[in-house]
Amino acid sequence: MTKIIAVTNQKGGVGKTTSAVNLAASLAALDRRVLMVDLDPQGHATMGSGVDKHNLDGSVLDVILGEKRPVEVILDCPEAGYALMPGNGDLTAAEVELLEREDGRERSLAQALGEVSNEYDVVLIDCPPSLNMLTVNALTASNGVLIPLQCEFYALEGLSALLDTVEQIKDSVNPSLEIYGILRTMFDSRNSLTRDVSKQLRDYFGDALLKTTIPRNVRVAEAPSHGLPVTKYARFSRGSQAHRVLAKELIRRLSL
Numbered sequence: 301m302t303k304i305i306a307v308t309n310q311k312g313g314v315g316k317t318t319s320a321v322n323l324a325a326s327l328a329a330l331d332r333r334v335l336m337v338d339l340d341p342q343g344h345a346t347m348g349s350g351v352d353k354h355n356l357d358g359s360v361l362d363v364i365l366g367e368k369r370p371v372e373v374i375l376d377c378p379e380a381g382y383a384l385m386p387g388n389g390d391l392t393a394a395e396v397e398l399l400e401r402e403d404g405r406e407r408s409l410a411q412a413l414g415e416v417s418n419e420y421d422v423v424l425i426d427c428p429p430s431l432n433m434l435t436v437n438a439l440t441a442s443n444g445v446l447i448p449l450q451c452e453f454y455a456l457e458g459l460s461a462l463l464d465t466v467e468q469i470k471d472s473v474n475p476s477l478e479i480y481g482i483l484r485t486m487f488d489s490r491n492s493l494t495r496d497v498s499k500q501l502r503d504y505f506g507d508a509l510l511k512t513t514i515p516r517n518v519r520v521a522e523a524p525s526h527g528l529p530v531t532k533y534a535r536f537s538r539g540s541q542a543h544r545v546l547a548k549e550l551i552r553r554l555s556l
């Protein structure tokens with residue numbers, strides 16, 4: 301069974317895109333068929349996959365609006381090893397168009413992915429840094445959410461709004477939506493605040509707190525400017541290794 305995973309947190313800069321791209325590449329390297337959906341108008345997952353977001357023939361926007369079929373916009377990213385449904389700044393228009401629709405507006409992405417998801421073992425959706433209609437579409441289309449966060453003082457504060465949104469989606473359009481994991485990114489275990497926040501996360505989330513942490517690593521930050529996942533750009537870096545371990549943890553946990 302295909303698992304559709306929304307990589308989400310309405311806070312920007314917590315490592316959503318980095319986690320989505322490197323996890324996608326790591327799962328692909330372990331022979332999983334992976335589709336990445338770039339649902340953020342910033343198009344960072346698109347660029348980080350080596351695709352020029354300014355030169356797209358079609359994007360996830362066309363798919364959401366029902367103007368193109370998924371197969372018409374999905375690109376192969378041979379270097380990264382996965383398929384990409386690209387996105388760019390045009391997505392800001394989707395927010396408005398979707399809000400104007402009468403019904404089914406939460407389900408647009410779910411319906412579109414329904415056409416192609418069987419072709420993949422895993423679909424990862426890189427969400428925008430907000431709880432808008434695009435994110436609602438992602439949560440409606442997904443089996444579970446992966447929440448990256450940095451272990452800092454304000455990390456937990458924003459989380460309650462996200463968890464409330466997840467609950468609302470469960471109560472309405474997607475009762476089986478799960479929390480697949482809380483992922484600690486840019487992690488520094490020498491920092492005492494990191495340890496305090498980790499303890500709070502463990503107390504609150506229990507098993508949903510993933511064991512794997514992603515260390516802060518300069519190679520991870522450099523990789524997108526080469527249009528590559530870190531697992532290809534700097535294979536033996538700590539950041540690369542951590543993402544491979546993360547992929548294995550999720551494969552076990554979710555039976556991917």
Ligand code: ADP
Nearest residue numbers: 312313314315316317318486515516517520521
């Ligand atoms: P988001 O998608 O949540 O906005 P990003 O994945 O774009 O966050 O990450 C924000 C910034 O932090 C980017 O510049 C990225 O390169 C950097 N970054 C993310 N993870 C790491 C890491 N493990 N080590 C070093 N830099 C990182």
Ligand code: MG
Nearest residue numbers: 316317340344
């Ligand atoms: Mg991002």
